[in-house]
Amino acid sequence: MPIYQYDCSGCDQRVDVFFRSTSNVADPVCPECDGTNLTRVMSTFARARSSSDRVDSIDFNQEMGRLGGGGEGEFARWAKRVGKEYDGELGSNFGEIAERAEAGEDPVERVDPGFKLKHAIDKKKSGGDDSGGAGHGDHSH
Ligand SMILES: [Zn+2]
Structure with missing residues (x-):
């Protein structure tokens, strides 16, 4: 709107x-x-x-294309950028994951970052409005 x-x-x-x-x-x-x-x-x-506009504007396939081969360095850069752009909107924690990746921790999310991003987008779009929460609700594991 x-x-x-x-x-x-x-x-x-x-x-x-x-x-x-x-x-x-x-x-x-x-x-x-x-x-x-x-x-x-x-x-x-x-x-x-208007956050729903922002969520709608996320091009999932394009984001996955930017991830490239998903090597360690690539993943860290990708997660950092995605975190900066969308964490506030989606309540995801890509920024945090990027820091862990940069610290050499090899976070589990690197195995399937697309799943995590898609999950966060779908959750937001389905109206799972957990406003007031800390924004780190993640039930994927
Ligand atoms: Zn007036």
Whole structure:
């Protein structure tokens, strides 16, 4: 669901306007005063809050392609990048796994990182919303 920020000239406030779909974004209405004289404020911040959009944008096959042969060094770099991009969104712990891999621990996740990533994406998409949890719920082992 897109969220855009507008400056409303009716009530002189900066407001967040929610749209049910991207098709009716053309007619924003101020949630404060029902005014229609709104000026769009470009903000990547508001957009980034829509986490389901972010999860949808993860291209699983592309990520697996980037993993390459999955050698130790490759895996550590891959997990580090995936962790940086998606850990916050998915509640996964790829960043942590990357650190372990770099420390030479050869984490079990290296055997099948695709399974772990897919599992995290599916869990998020299926609405398994464990907000408030520590974000390290992992039942794969
Ligand atoms: Zn207003």
